[in-house]
Amino acid sequence: MAKNKVTMKEIAAAVDVSVMTVSNVINGRDHLVGEETRRRVAAAIDELGYRPSAAARALRSSRTFSIGFVVLYDERKFLGDPFIAALADGLCAQLAELGYSLTIQGVFTDELSEATAFRRMETDGLCLLLSGSQPTKYNLHTLLKSLRQPIVVFQESVETTEPDMCAVRQDDRAGGRFLAEHVMARGARSILMVVPRVEWPAISERVAGAREAVAASHGVTMTLLAADSEKDADVQRALSGYLDAGHTPDAVLAANDQMAIAAYAVLSARGLTPPNEVMLTGFNRFDFWRYFQPRITTVASPAEQLGSRAADALCQRIDEGEFADNDIVLPVELIQGETT
Amino acid sequence: MAKNKVTMKEIAAAVDVSVMTVSNVINGRDHLVGEETRRRVAAAIDELGYRPSAAARALRSSRTFSIGFVVLYDERKFLGDPFIAALADGLCAQLAELGYSLTIQGVFTDELSEATAFRRMETDGLCLLLSGSQPTKYNLHTLLKSLRQPIVVFQESVETTEPDMCAVRQDDRAGGRFLAEHVMARGARSILMVVPRVEWPAISERVAGAREAVAASHGVTMTLLAADSEKDADVQRALSGYLDAGHTPDAVLAANDQMAIAAYAVLSARGLTPPNEVMLTGFNRFDFWRYFQPRITTVASPAEQLGSRAADALCQRIDEGEFADNDIVLPVELIQGETT
DNA sequence: CTGAAAGCGCTTACAG
DNA sequence: CTGAAAGCGCTTACAG
Numbered sequence: 173m174a175k176n177k178v179t180m181k182e183i184a185a186a187v188d189v190s191v192m193t194v195s196n197v198i199n200g201r202d203h204l205v206g207e208e209t210r211r212r213v214a215a216a217i218d219e220l221g222y223r224p225s226a227a228a229r230a231l232r233s234s235r236t237f238s239i240g241f242v243v244l245y246d247e248r249k250f251l252g253d254p255f256i257a258a259l260a261d262g263l264c265a266q267l268a269e270l271g272y273s274l275t276i277q278g279v280f281t282d283e284l285s286e287a288t289a290f291r292r293m294e295t296d297g298l299c300l301l302l303s304g305s306q307p308t309k310y311n312l313h314t315l316l317k318s319l320r321q322p323i324v325v326f327q328e329s330v331e332t333t334e335p336d337m338c339a340v341r342q343d344d345r346a347g348g349r350f351l352a353e354h355v356m357a358r359g360a361r362s363i364l365m366v367v368p369r370v371e372w373p374a375i376s377e378r379v380a381g382a383r384e385a386v387a388a389s390h391g392v393t394m395t396l397l398a399a400d401s402e403k404d405a406d407v408q409r410a411l412s413g414y415l416d417a418g419h420t421p422d423a424v425l426a427a428n429d430q431m432a433i434a435a436y437a438v439l440s441a442r443g444l445t446p447p448n449e450v451m452l453t454g455f456n457r458f459d460f461w462r463y464f465q466p467r468i469t470t471v472a473s474p475a476e477q478l479g480s481r482a483a484d485a486l487c488q489r490i491d492e493g494e495f496a497d498n499d500i501v502l503p504v505e506l507i508q509g510e511t512t
Numbered sequence: 513m514a515k516n517k518v519t520m521k522e523i524a525a526a527v528d529v530s531v532m533t534v535s536n537v538i539n540g541r542d543h544l545v546g547e548e549t550r551r552r553v554a555a556a557i558d559e560l561g562y563r564p565s566a567a568a569r570a571l572r573s574s575r576t577f578s579i580g581f582v583v584l585y586d587e588r589k590f591l592g593d594p595f596i597a598a599l600a601d602g603l604c605a606q607l608a609e610l611g612y613s614l615t616i617q618g619v620f621t622d623e624l625s626e627a628t629a630f631r632r633m634e635t636d637g638l639c640l641l642l643s644g645s646q647p648t649k650y651n652l653h654t655l656l657k658s659l660r661q662p663i664v665v666f667q668e669s670v671e672t673t674e675p676d677m678c679a680v681r682q683d684d685r686a687g688g689r690f691l692a693e694h695v696m697a698r699g700a701r702s703i704l705m706v707v708p709r710v711e712w713p714a715i716s717e718r719v720a721g722a723r724e725a726v727a728a729s730h731g732v733t734m735t736l737l738a739a740d741s742e743k744d745a746d747v748q749r750a751l752s753g754y755l756d757a758g759h760t761p762d763a764v765l766a767a768n769d770q771m772a773i774a775a776y777a778v779l780s781a782r783g784l785t786p787p788n789e790v791m792l793t794g795f796n797r798f799d800f801w802r803y804f805q806p807r808i809t810t811v812a813s814p815a816e817q818l819g820s821r822a823a824d825a826l827c828q829r830i831d832e833g834e835f836a837d838n839d840i841v842l843p844v845e846l847i848q849g850e851t852t
Numbered sequence: 853c854t855g856a857a858a859g860c861g862c863t864t865a866c867a868g
Numbered sequence: 869c870t871g872a873a874a875g876c877g878c879t880t881a882c883a884g
Contacts, residue, residue: 177574177633177660179877190855195879206853221658226634227570228877231860234517236567238615238634249816251601252799257591264618265588273628275578275615278604288613293517294566294578318561320517433803459592460800463773476589519861530871535863546869568861571876 178222186216198224239267239486240275240295242287246304250278254458255475256301259326262479263299270487272296281305285315297322297486305370322489324482327374330499338495340482340502344374347471347504348381348425351453352394354469355423355512356385360451362393364421366411366431369398375427378455382425395421402427404434411438421450423512429454429461432468436511446511457507466510474502518562526556538564579607579826580615580635582627586644590618594798595815596641599666602819603639610827612636621645625655637662637826645710662829664822667714670839678835680822682842684714687811688721688765690846691793694809695763696729698852700791703734704761706751706771708742715767718795722765735761742767744774751778761790763852769794769801772808776851786851797847806850814842 180198184191189209196204197213205213216222230236241263243250251257264274275295279287284307289298298321302312316323316337323337330339355363365382367375379396386394399410411424415438424439424446426432432454439450446452446466454461454470461468481500489495520538524531529549536544537553545553556562570576581603583590591597604614615635619627624647629638638661642652656663656677663677670679695703705722707715719736726734739750751764755778764779764786766772772794779790786792786806794801794810801808821840829835 177877181877191878192855192880193853196854199879204853209853221660223631223633223659225571225877226632227567227576228860229879230567231565231571231862232877232879234860248605249598249601251591251597251604252594254592257597258589260616261589261591261618264591264616268617268628271628273615273617273634275613276600276604277608277613278601288608288611291563292566293563294613319563320561460803463800463803465805517861521861531862532864532871533869536870539863544869549869565861568876569863571878572861572863574876 177225178220180222180224183213183216183220183222186220187212189213235490236294236296237271238273238275238295239263239483240277240289240298242289242298242300243276243278244281244284244300244302244304244307245278246281248278250303251276253303254460255456255473256303258458258473258475259299259301259479259482262476262481263483264479266480266483267487270483272483272487281307284311290315290319295321296490297324299324299326299482299486301326302328306372322486322495324486326478326482327372329373336489336495338482338485338489338498338500340478340485340500341374342473342475342478342502343504344377345381345384347455347506348378348383349385350381350471350504350506351378351425351455351469352382352385354506354508355425355451355453356389356392358451358512360422361391362395362419362421363423363425364395364397364414364419365425365427366397366399366407366435367427368402368406368431369400378427395419399431402431404430404437407431407434408438411435415442415444420444423451423453425453427455429456429458429464429468429470432470432511433464436464436468452511453509469509469512470507472505472507474504477502517565518560520562520564523553523556523560523562526560527552529553575830576634576636577611578613578615578635579603579823580617580629580638582629582638582640583616583618584621584624584640584642584644584647585618586621588618590643591616593643594800595796595813596643598798598813598815599639599641599819599822602816602821603823604819606820606823607827610823612823612827621647624651630655630659635661636830637664639664639666639822639826641666642668646712662826662835664826666818666822667712669713676829676835678822678825678829678838678840680818680825680840680842681714682813682815682818683844684717685721685724687795687844687846688718688723689725690721690811690844691718691765691795691809692722692725692734694846694848695765695791695793695852696725696732698791700762701732702759702761703732703763703765704737704754704759705734705765705767706737706739706747706775707767708746708771709738709740718767735759739771742771744770744777747771747774748778751775755782755784760784763791763793765793767795769796769798769804769808769810772810772851773804776804776808792851793849809849809852810847812845812847814844817842 400406454468456473740746794808796813
């Protein structure tokens with residue numbers, strides 16, 4: 173590895189000052205350096221193409237200025253998920269702003285503890301998203317505790333027993349409530365909510381929100397239908413089965429937009445085209461949403477802000493030693509489409 | 513920062529061996545350690561929750577086992593671009609496989625040299641994607657050279673003057689050729705190709721491929737129409753202007769799928785609904801493609817493989833000191849949709 | 853305003 | 869099979 177790298181020592185030698193002075197210039201401690209000296213050091217740095225070694229600085233100061241984003245997933249292409257991409261975008265932009273870099277790592281759910289993000293100590297803090305099937309709470313709990321690092325978890329309800337953790341999530345409960353209220357205001361008396369079978373905290377919240385709204389009304393019923401997964405085929409099989417049994421709901425609330433689009437195909441094939449025969453709603457309004465006609469009534473996710481708020485929270489924690497807040501909930505917004 | 517971190521020294525003390533032995537166990541140099549010793553060390557590591565310091569290892573061995581992915585962009589949400597997300601997915605998965613981690617950084621094009629990925633020395637190599645407006649070749653060239661790191665550039669033609677670089681790209685030229693041949697085989701005699709005004713090497717290649725195919729046929733003409741950007745409104749304005757001038761091409765080749773979808777709206781509003789009146793094609797077939805009806809005839813991009821091949825190339829270079837290949841081109845595939 | 857010394861936690865020769 | 873010593877390139881006290 174003849175990287176012929178330039179070190180502070182060489183800069184110091186070139187300008188004939190101590191490495192200490194070079195360090196002060198690099199770290200902008202200008203009050204500790206004479207203006208003329210500062211200029212000569214800066215010139216040498218430029219000329220020799222010096223770049224500080226992040227490793228040396230991290231070793232000495234025990235700060236890496238780097239944050240890890242760990243995604244537990246079942247599928248290899250996790251950034252293809254628009255929610256995850258938006259989180260990463262928000263994190264990346266805000267961390268750059270704060271002088272941190274972002275290390276991304278995908279981990280198969282069943283190889284939880286194998287992840288190098290967990291095995292090596294290379295970041296000042298971690299953000300964690302549990303997409304896909306959920307590890308047992310106990311395993312996860314034990315693992316995270318053993319890391320001794322500040323951790324932000326996305327879209328989870330915070331465990332009160334965890335001291336150095338912070339949950340950052342969108343107000344899925346309000347979103348569920350908004351949608352249920354919206355279809356009820358338009359006359360729905362029987363509501364079908366289609367969800368994936370896997371227990372996802374965010375989706376449970378959406379269900380809970382819808383239930384709250386329904387409970388507050390008279391004579392409205394809500395049924396939960398579990399599809400084997402979020403995939404089109406599973407959603408369509410579940411919904412077809414339900415309709416075959418002779419039920420016709422006034423409104424179908426899908427757990428997200430992709431599922432709503434899958435449901436749309438089933439409904440329109442049966443002459444129940446939304447919004448005329450049955451109302452239909454989704455959740456999240458990511459970019460692809462605009463390519464589907466008719467536009468699905470949905471709830472807009474603040475996914476990118478979730479990422480940037482996580483960055484803020486983590487850096488605040490690193491600077492101050494403790495999370496100022498351990499459950500950050502961002503508002504969502506109802507988007508009226510053409511399917512209700 | 514009382515991180516109360518555990519070090520090799522403490523493990524060594526706990527088991528009463530030297531740190532050297534602990535190091536050997538951690539790095540799997542099993543032939544240098546007795547089986548009984550190995551087991552006791554491993555147990556202590558587990559018990560005390562020891563995680564090796566990446567910084568210390570990097571400082572000593574001058575290997576970070578980390579690769580940077582730098583995206584030059586004009587918009588903040590760069591991972592929302594499906595091409596970039598797919599590259600990142602491919603990189604991330606393959607690097608994890610090879611024991612490396614991935615650091616992602618977005619950089620505004622006009623703040624090129626400010627990027628911390630360029631200012632700090634924290635990776636063993638870099639991948640670079642120039643999306644958005646292009647920096648001047650000279651600035652970029654100078655900057656990259658000064659980094660003294662192996663670099664993979666995506667979707668660029670390799671500069672033969674660069675010794676320690678490798679281009680990884682898809683065969684855009686073949687893609688352009690496939691599409692032109694496809695519409696000509698279906699009777700197109702006049703072809704309009706709609707491209708963004710900004711010079712993008714990948715798009716130039718698509719144009720060059722289409723030109724080759726057209727040149728090889730008799731009596732077929734191809735016209736290039738430059739939109740002010742890739743955005744829907746700009747594409748639609750350019751195309752409307754062209755049609756208003758009295759031209760009606762047999763086929764419209766859009767530079768990518770998003771532009772094709774924008775063009776579709778203009779064409780069908782004028783009674784030129786594809787494929788009956790005018791044929792229409794896109795490029796890339798990313799995930800959102802399936803949500804648009806009718807399916808656009810397009811060319812499938814191997815974006816994720818681009819990422820994993822880049823990871824392979826970079827790690828090979830790091831291990832062997834030199835890129836085995838400095839221009840890697842992956843094949844594309846024509847996807848017949850309903851618009852031709 | 854400037855500098856000499858110590859040390860962060862590892863790995864790399866080398867010696868037994 | 870095991871270990872003592874040196875040193876990677878910085879920053880952190882501290883002394884002038």
